[in-house]
Amino acid sequence: MARENKSKYAILGLLARGPMSGYDIKKSIEIGLGNFWSESYGQIYPVMNALADEGLTTRDIQKNDGKPDRHVYTITDKGREVLHKWLTESTEPLKLRVEVLLKLFFGKNVSLEESLKQVESFRQEHIEKLKHYLAIEEYLKQDRADNPEQPYWLMTVSCGIWVSRAFVDWCDETIEKLKVMVETPNNQ
Amino acid sequence: MARENKSKYAILGLLARGPMSGYDIKKSIEIGLGNFWSESYGQIYPVMNALADEGLTTRDIQKNDGKPDRHVYTITDKGREVLHKWLTESTEPLKLRVEVLLKLFFGKNVSLEESLKQVESFRQEHIEKLKHYLAIEEYLKQDRADNPEQPYWLMTVSCGIWVSRAFVDWCDETIEKLKVMVETPNNQ
DNA sequence: TAGAGCATGTAATAGGTTACATGATTAG
DNA sequence: CTAATCATGTAACCTATTACATGCTCTA
Numbered sequence: 352m353a354r355e356n357k358s359k360y361a362i363l364g365l366l367a368r369g370p371m372s373g374y375d376i377k378k379s380i381e382i383g384l385g386n387f388w389s390e391s392y393g394q395i396y397p398v399m400n401a402l403a404d405e406g407l408t409t410r411d412i413q414k415n416d417g418k419p420d421r422h423v424y425t426i427t428d429k430g431r432e433v434l435h436k437w438l439t440e441s442t443e444p445l446k447l448r449v450e451v452l453l454k455l456f457f458g459k460n461v462s463l464e465e466s467l468k469q470v471e472s473f474r475q476e477h478i479e480k481l482k483h484y485l486a487i488e489e490y491l492k493q494d495r496a497d498n499p500e501q502p503y504w505l506m507t508v509s510c511g512i513w514v515s516r517a518f519v520d521w522c523d524e525t526i527e528k529l530k531v532m533v534e535t536p537n538n539q
Numbered sequence: 540m541a542r543e544n545k546s547k548y549a550i551l552g553l554l555a556r557g558p559m560s561g562y563d564i565k566k567s568i569e570i571g572l573g574n575f576w577s578e579s580y581g582q583i584y585p586v587m588n589a590l591a592d593e594g595l596t597t598r599d600i601q602k603n604d605g606k607p608d609r610h611v612y613t614i615t616d617k618g619r620e621v622l623h624k625w626l627t628e629s630t631e632p633l634k635l636r637v638e639v640l641l642k643l644f645f646g647k648n649v650s651l652e653e654s655l656k657q658v659e660s661f662r663q664e665h666i667e668k669l670k671h672y673l674a675i676e677e678y679l680k681q682d683r684a685d686n687p688e689q690p691y692w693l694m695t696v697s698c699g700i701w702v703s704r705a706f707v708d709w710c711d712e713t714i715e716k717l718k719v720m721v722e723t724p725n726n727q
Numbered sequence: 728t729a730g731a732g733c734a735t736g737t738a739a740t741a742g743g744t745t746a747c748a749t750g751a752t753t754a755g
Numbered sequence: 756c757t758a759a760t761c762a763t764g765t766a767a768c769c770t771a772t773t774a775c776a777t778g779c780t781c782t783a
Contacts, residue, residue, distance in 0.1 A: 356741080356742075357636075357638060357641070357742095358742085358743090360641065361641055364641065364644070364645035364648070367645065367647075367648055372762075372763090373762080373763075373764090374761070374762050374763080383644070384640075384641065384644060386635075386640070387635050387636065387637040387640040387641070388636055388637075388640070388641055389634065389636070389743095390743090391743065391744055391745080392744095392763085392764075393743070393744060393745075393746095393764090393765085393766095394742080394743060394744085396763075396764055396765085397764090397765090400764095415761085415762080418750090418751065418752075418760090418761050418762065419749090419750080419751085419761070419762040419763055420762080420763080421761095421762070421763090422762090422763075431648070434645070434648060435648060435649060437642075438642050438645060438646075438648055438649045438653065438657075439649055439653050439656075441660065442638050442639050442642065442657060442660065442661070443638060444664055445637060445638075445639075445661075445664070446577065447574075447575050447635070447702075448545075448575065448576055448577070449575040449576075449633060449698070450545060450630050450631060450633070451630050451633075452572075452574075452575040452576070452695045452698055453545070453548065453549055453552065453572065453575070453576055454625075454626050454630065455691055455694055455695055456552070456571070456572060456691055456692065456695050457552035457555065457622070457626060457691075458626075458688075458690075458691040458694075459555075459687060459688050459691060460552070460555055460619070460622060460623060460626055461623060461626045461627055465626065465627050466691075468627075469626075469630060472629065472630065473630070473633075476632055476633070499647060500646075500647050502646075502716065502720060503643055503644055503645075503646040503647060503654075504644065506643055506646075506713050506716060507640045507643055507644050509709060509712065509713070510637070510640055510706075510709045510713075513705040513706070513708060513709040513712075514635075514702065514705050514706070514709075516705065517701040517702050517704065517705035518698075518701070518702070520701060521697060521698045521701040521702075524697065524701075525694050525697070525698075528690065528694060532690060544769080544770075545770095546770085546771090560734075560735090561734080561735075561736085562733070562734050562735080577771095578771090579771065579772055579773080580735090580736080580772095581736090581737085581738095581771065581772060581773075581774095582770075582771060582772085584735075584736055584737085585736090585737090588736095603733080603734080606732095606733050606734065606778095606779065606780075607733070607734040607735055607777090607778080607779080608734080608735080609733090609734070609735090610734085610735075
């Protein structure tokens with residue numbers, strides 16, 4: 352019933368690799384999870400405070416000459432337990448909100464050319480994502496082969512590749528359909 | 540800069556087909572857009588009120604013997620204009636939050652069997668979605684062939700099919716990888 | 728007679744982003 | 756000299772769900 356705060360687990364999962372500050376967490380999410388996850392500072396800092404209050408992490412303030420102090424958090428045994436529990440629990444069904452599909456669904460209200468534009472721009476978006484994921488995959492295979500977490504990272508990147516490919520293929524199919532509709536104007 | 544309320548456009552898009560109540564909107568979203576969109580009453584009713592206040596719709600209260608009155612909203616010309624503008628505007632990049640990938644990314648913290656369980660359950664989820672979308676596709680082809688909006692509906696359903704297939708294929712690939720890891724325990 | 732469907736809506740709460748505030752250092 | 760990076764955090768705001776409140780009718 353209760354909606355769970357997933358940000359909490361994203362942060363605990365990253366802290367399980369080693370102590371980090373809120374700033375580090377933000378960077379790590381952008382680099383490692385950007386594909387399928389995001390968090391803003393407005394979420395990260397309050398959640399990290401709550402984590403320390405609950406005893407799932409400990410806080411350590413490090414002096415940083417010139418720059419602001421670093422608030423470094425370390426996961427506790429209790430924190431690892433909570434993380435482990437979540438990792439083995441059942442996962443809620445995926446919920447997507449795909450704006451371009453909403454626009455296409457209401458396509459009757461605009462010209463075929465406008466719908467085409469939307470699908471073509473969506474296609475371009477995923478062509479670029481695909482390129483990006485393939486580069487990350489190469490990098491992980493070449494330069495991270497010795498990291499024990501590398502197989503898991505490759506699996507998540509691979510999901511991005513499958514999904515972006517599916518989107519591109521769907522776009523190609525849809526662009527074809529729309530072009531046929533342009534050529535055969537039997538719509539009143 | 541400003542984050543836009545997309546609920547507004549989902550509702551306007553449905554009202555463009557004909558007058559509806561909040562209750563009707565909820566049903567229509569579940570049936571027609573459930574694949575890639577959702578709205579709760581807590582969003583729908585306030586947004587529909589705001590729409591009327593802005594002059595994008597008009598409100599009409601219909602007596603409904605025995606049952607509660609129906610508040611039926613009709614889109615105005617101004618409403619159609621606003622809808623049209625949004626439909627032709629550029630669309631924000633897609634942002635996904637895939638919980639199962641977060642769990643897999645942190646796979647090092649649990650056994651391979653636990654990761655396998657997560658991926659297998661995700662696979663099952665999309666096998667069922669796929670079956671569902673294929674049934675809807677059949678229905679649209681058989682019983683809605685004469686509807687001028689049918690081609691657009693088919694395109695959005697097709698996207699669900701492509702994406703669910705991609706997820707299932709990724710699961711198969713990932714399950715294989717995890718099984719190989721179980722058999723070759725070279726992880727410290 | 729219990730539950731589902733019809734039909735409205737609000738209040739409490741949670742989830743999440745953006746803008747703002749501060750201020751030093753470093754790279755171009 | 757300008758912009759980015761480092762680094763913290765809060766406040767305002769928007770987005771969204773869930774639970775609650777009401778009450779009739781029809782079906783199993």
